Amino acid sequence: MSLLEGKVAVVTGASSGLGRAIAVRYAQEGARVVLADLRDEPIEGGETTQVVIETFGGTAMSVATDVSSWEQVDRLIVGAVERFGRLDVMVNNAATYTSTNLVQTSESQWDQVLRVNLTGMFHGCKRAVQQMLGQEPVDEVRGRIVNISSQHGMVASPGDFPYGVTKGGTVQLTRQVAVDHAPDLIVCNAVAPGKIITGKPGAANDPRALEYSHQRTPWPRLGRPEDVAGAALFLASPLASFVTGINLMVDGGWMAG
Structure with missing residues (x-):
């Protein structure tokens, strides 16, 4: 049987990049x-994530959501439960960035990145836990939360001050939720990608930045969204039955070097 057969998963930031890869992989595994x-x-271009999933026979629904709004996140979870009956997996992936250092970052940029990356994560975790607390456990678990952090939650993000700060906050938020809600049978983990090649515009795909990432990554290639999706699948599945509060590095050995 597929790893997520019959499960219900919500993925934020699901139209592109890591969120798209995670959503597709979950659907392939029966969610x-x-x-x-x-x-x-x-x-990246191409068909929408929903069309991709439905083309191979998967089940998906799309809900326009600004994760910085509690009302919209609440509506998202209510809609998911009304359609599918429960919430088994919540993936908090939506994020933004400015590519600015401390002195370059305006107050409005700071506020925007924190609202999406950290307050949005808070909204997703809180609303998911509220839903999961009222559900009967399945295989000793009421629900699982997977937060997408970053290696830049562990080491500084050069030239992207607000992004790095929010990803550091994501790591601690994950630990806090995991410890506080372990007695409730709610699992919470994070995935920390290293350098992953996506369609994200701007400095992330600057040739000099890519060359530096190649030099820093022991593995002979940089990451793909599917690498992160595999880790997110593991943490959403029964294979991770005694794993909670971790920040799982998916970085080709960068942080080990």
Whole structure:
């Protein structure tokens, strides 16, 4: 049987990049996936995530969601439960960035990154836990939360001050939720990608930055969204039955070097 057969998963930031890869992988493993994003069109181009999933016979629904709004996150979870009956997996992936250091970052940029990356994570975790607390456990678990952090939650993100700060906060938020809600049979973990090649525009794909990432990564290639999706699948599945509060590095050995 597929690892997520019959499970219900919500993935934020699901239209592109890591969120898209996670949503597709979950659907391939039998999950009914709720796709939350501000936009449907993938940055990389091509069909929407929902169309991709439905083309291979998977089940998905899309809900336009700004994770910085509690009302919209609440509506997202209510809609998912009304459609599919429960919430088994919540993936908090939606994020933004500015590519600015401390003195370059305006107050409005700071506020925007924190609202999406950290307050949005808080909204997703809180609303998911509220739902999961009222559910009967399945295989000793009421629900699982997977937060997407970053290696830049562990080491500084050069030239992207607000992003790095929020990813550090994500790591601690994950630990806090895991410890506080372990007695409730709610699992919470994070996945920390290293350098992953996506369609994200800007400095992330600057040739000099890519060359530096190749030099720092022991593995002979940089990461793909599917690498992160595999880790997110593990943490969402019964294979991770005694794993909670971790920040799982998916970085080709960068942090080990």
